[in-house]
Amino acid sequence: MPDGSFSHPQQRQFNPYSDNGGTILAIAGADFTVIAGDTRQSEGYSIQTRYAPKVFRLTDRAVLAVNGFAADGNMFVKKVKQRLEWYRHAHAKDMPLRAIARLIQTMLYAQRFFPYYVYNILGGIEEDGSGAVYSFDPVGSYEREACRAAGAAQSLVQPFLDNQIYFKNQAAAPNQSHPAHLPLPDVLSIVIDSFTSATERHIEVGDGLEIYVVLAKGRSAQGLEGARGIQELSTKSDGDRVFVIRRELKKD
Amino acid sequence: MDHFPTNWGRPRNDAYDAYNTYPLHQRPSNAPTHDKFADAVQRTQQPIVTGTSVLAIMYKDGIMMAADNLASYGSLARFKSIQRLHAVGSNTVLGASGDMSDFQHIQSLLDALVTEEFTHQDANTLGPAEIHEYLARVMYARRSKMNPLWNALLVGGFKDGKRFLAYVDLLGVTYTAPSLATGYGAHIAIPLLRQAVDGRQDTLTEEEARKLLHDCMRVLFYRDARSLDKYQVATVTDAGVDISDTIKIDTTWDFAEGIRGYGAQTQ
Amino acid sequence: MSIMQYNGGSVIAMVGKDCVAIASDLRLGSQAMGISSHFEKIFPMTDRVYVGLPGLATDVTTLHHQFRYRLNMYTIKEEREIEPETFAHLVSSTLYEKRFGPYFIEPVIAGLQKTASGDFKPYIAATDLIGCLNFAKDFVVAGTASDKLFGVAEGLWEPDLEPEDLFETIAQTLLNAVDRDAYSGWGAVVYVLTKDKVIKRELKGRMD
Numbered sequence: 091m092p093d094g095s096f097s098h099p100q101q102r103q104f105n106p107y108s109d110n111g112g113t114i115l116a117i118a119g120a121d122f123t124v125i126a127g128d129t130r131q132s133e134g135y136s137i138q139t140r141y142a143p144k145v146f147r148l149t150d151r152a153v154l155a156v157n158g159f160a161a162d163g164n165m166f167v168k169k170v171k172q173r174l175e176w177y178r179h180a181h182a183k184d185m186p187l188r189a190i191a192r193l194i195q196t197m198l199y200a201q202r203f204f205p206y207y208v209y210n211i212l213g214g215i216e217e218d219g220s221g222a223v224y225s226f227d228p229v230g231s232y233e234r235e236a237c238r239a240a241g242a243a244q245s246l247v248q249p250f251l252d253n254q255i256y257f258k259n260q261a262a263a264p265n266q267s268h269p270a271h272l273p274l275p276d277v278l279s280i281v282i283d284s285f286t287s288a289t290e291r292h293i294e295v296g297d298g299l300e301i302y303v304v305l306a307k308g309r310s311a312q313g314l315e316g317a318r319g320i321q322e323l324s325t326k327s328d329g330d331r332v333f334v335i336r337r338e339l340k341k342d
Numbered sequence: 343m344d345h346f347p348t349n350w351g352r353p354r355n356d357a358y359d360a361y362n363t364y365p366l367h368q369r370p371s372n373a374p375t376h377d378k379f380a381d382a383v384q385r386t387q388q389p390i391v392t393g394t395s396v397l398a399i400m401y402k403d404g405i406m407m408a409a410d411n412l413a414s415y416g417s418l419a420r421f422k423s424i425q426r427l428h429a430v431g432s433n434t435v436l437g438a439s440g441d442m443s444d445f446q447h448i449q450s451l452l453d454a455l456v457t458e459e460f461t462h463q464d465a466n467t468l469g470p471a472e473i474h475e476y477l478a479r480v481m482y483a484r485r486s487k488m489n490p491l492w493n494a495l496l497v498g499g500f501k502d503g504k505r506f507l508a509y510v511d512l513l514g515v516t517y518t519a520p521s522l523a524t525g526y527g528a529h530i531a532i533p534l535l536r537q538a539v540d541g542r543q544d545t546l547t548e549e550e551a552r553k554l555l556h557d558c559m560r561v562l563f564y565r566d567a568r569s570l571d572k573y574q575v576a577t578v579t580d581a582g583v584d585i586s587d588t589i590k591i592d593t594t595w596d597f598a599e600g601i602r603g604y605g606a607q608t609q
Numbered sequence: 610m611s612i613m614q615y616n617g618g619s620v621i622a623m624v625g626k627d628c629v630a631i632a633s634d635l636r637l638g639s640q641a642m643g644i645s646s647h648f649e650k651i652f653p654m655t656d657r658v659y660v661g662l663p664g665l666a667t668d669v670t671t672l673h674h675q676f677r678y679r680l681n682m683y684t685i686k687e688e689r690e691i692e693p694e695t696f697a698h699l700v701s702s703t704l705y706e707k708r709f710g711p712y713f714i715e716p717v718i719a720g721l722q723k724t725a726s727g728d729f730k731p732y733i734a735a736t737d738l739i740g741c742l743n744f745a746k747d748f749v750v751a752g753t754a755s756d757k758l759f760g761v762a763e764g765l766w767e768p769d770l771e772p773e774d775l776f777e778t779i780a781q782t783l784l785n786a787v788d789r790d791a792y793s794g795w796g797a798v799v800y801v802l803t804k805d806k807v808i809k810r811e812l813k814g815r816m817d
Contacts (some may be wrong), residue, residue: 103387104485104488104490106485106488106490106513107513108515110515114771134531136532138515138519139517139518139519140519141519142518143519146434158514160514160517161514161515161516165482165514204486205421206623243760245756245757245760245789246757246759246761246763247760248760248789249757249786249788250765250785252789253785258779258784259784259785259788259814283764284764287760287763288760288763291759
């Protein structure tokens with residue numbers, strides 16, 4: 091009862107969390123994975139910056155997208171990268187994707203009673219060369235999936251992905267079945283469409299789009315040659331490879 | 343000699359448990375069981391003496407930052423010649439809004455950090471990126487202890503031919519952009535700053551930047567009740583840090599002459 | 610939980626080339642528990658005006674009756690059928706009458722408007738629960754799955770769809786949206802309005 095009197099003592103508690111908006115998304119192909127996120131960072135109705143990356147290259151075969159409370163997100167990525175570096179020093183190789191996934195679950199659960207307020211999506215190439223997506227909740231529950239959206243526009247994007255990736259509610263042509271995995275150009279189109287749609291209808295999504303593409307070892311860059319503004323981030327050309335494609339989104 | 347390490351440093355009380363019958367991990371404390379001041383440990387639950395907006399932009403030669411000279415005590419304009427821009431080393435400037443006592447604590451942390459770095463005598467100096475990283479860690483660590491430093495800070499600098507401009511606040515949230523502002527400035531000045539700066543940071547001259555910040559500080563003085571018409575501007579360029587003398591904002595009030603509700607009432 | 614989510618349900622309307630479509634799910638629930646899978650919330654007002662009424666089920670019935678009554682009065686007084694745009698304003702004013710004790714319904718209107726040349730022009734609109742009208746050139750959505758509907762519709766819809774393509778677009782949009790909404794689903798119904806016929810199709814959907 092904030093009536094200005096001192097009869098009832100007031101308690102104001104510091105809130106250590108905030109929501110910084112944005113959306114992330116990942117789709118696994120047969121021998122590639124696409125991980126994307128917009129670059130807007132906001133608090134309430136204010137756009138703090140039009141370029142704050144939410145997607146990070148961890149190794150040549152793993153990319154992590156982080157969405158939610160930006161301070162927790164950046165700190166979490168920093169700590170994951172640190173653990174991966176220690177692993178490299180101890181084992182003289184990069185940590186496999188499924189091991190990174192389990193590492194992330196352990197790190198998130200370690201903070202069970204003061205969680206990182208962050209939704210993680212890990213994408214990359216598994217040791218068997220298949221594309222993989224792992225999605226996490228803030229306290230570490232995780233599963234491997236073919237596709238996942240998270241963040242402010244999850245509710246807009248996920249049902250669209252159900253329809254376009256999993257072919258939900260679509261009957262296959264007679265004597266035919268739906269493909270288990272889509273080709274890379276189709277996936278890129280769906281990712282771009284998802285973000286332009288989310289930008290259109292969600293105020294916290296927009297400004298810029300970063301699409302990371304991880305290709306399995308030995309796979310040609312076929313399907314990427316046409317992409318505008320593409321940049322390779324991998325450290326060697328004979329293993330799994332990472333690329334990033336940067337696009338503009340509407341800024342209103 | 344007391345051979346129990348858990349007792350070392352504690353007041354002696356031979357009359358009590360002289361034979362150490364307690365297991366190690368349950369050693370009784372001989373100190374007063376209740377610290378009379380335990381309840382009085384204060385955490386910053388709210389800011390007390392506060393500074394309002396800080397503005398900062400990138401321009402052709404480096405970065406420019408502005409903050410007024412007021413430290414408010416609630417709605418009282420308590421201290422009217424406070425400096426809220428602080429040079430850190432010779433490549434960085436820090437601008438603070440929020441709690442001024444927390445800001446002064448941060449200043450002493452940074453000064454200690456710069457001194458520590460200097461004592462290494464390895465010709466290495468901390469640049470704006472390092473200062474910002476350090477502040478982000480301190481701010482995030484304090485928020486994680488539920489004992490935040492109640493500030494929104496802008497860190498600007500110029501080192502090795504590169505501009506740097508970034509934000510960090512009491513939650514540990516960080517970001518960078520060509521134009522930044524804290525507090526009311528984020529609502530009132532940012533639209534003006536982005537229109538003038540974003541995409542033009544490589545061509546914007548010092549005079550243009552100075553005028554832009556001056557105009558924004560005037561708008562803020564007109565509309566922010568916790569602001570002052572006296573402010574300072576800091577620049578960081580390859581020539582180093584320069585924090586100006588206090589600048590007075592020229593204001594016009596004659597438009598208010600015939601408007602009821604503005605200024606003194608004549609009837 | 611809000612009263613708007615008590616019974617669940619969603620409606621969407623879309624514009625096509627010389628046609629419009631309106632579709633809804635068939636669920637009636639009591640919070641998380643499903644009660645009926647045959648609860649229609651789209652009603653014909655005339656042959657060329659349809660209204661969808663997602664929201665609190667008791668108000669669905671009340672408003673349906675209210676609109677029917679007011680429409681009859683309009684038809685008797687004017688001696689002609691109501692046009693969709695006029696009907697949209699009737700909906701709006703009916704809801705605003707109860708500005709401070711509203712019906713918990715967010716109506717969606719879809720119809721074919723007669724033009725001066727005698728053709729029919731697609732018309733869709735939606736309002737909030739106190740009658741703020743929202744016209745759109747593409748699609749309107751309402752109900753517990755509205756955010757999902759927005760997302761899918763924004764991705765699937767394109768201009769100038771023929772009736773059968775429009776049916777496929779609205780059906781896919783609705784089905785995939787309600788499958789991600791706990792309070793909508795349990796089957797669906799789609800109406801496609803063209804100048805000379807109305808096609809009604811009931812769709813099977815996931816029943817979980």
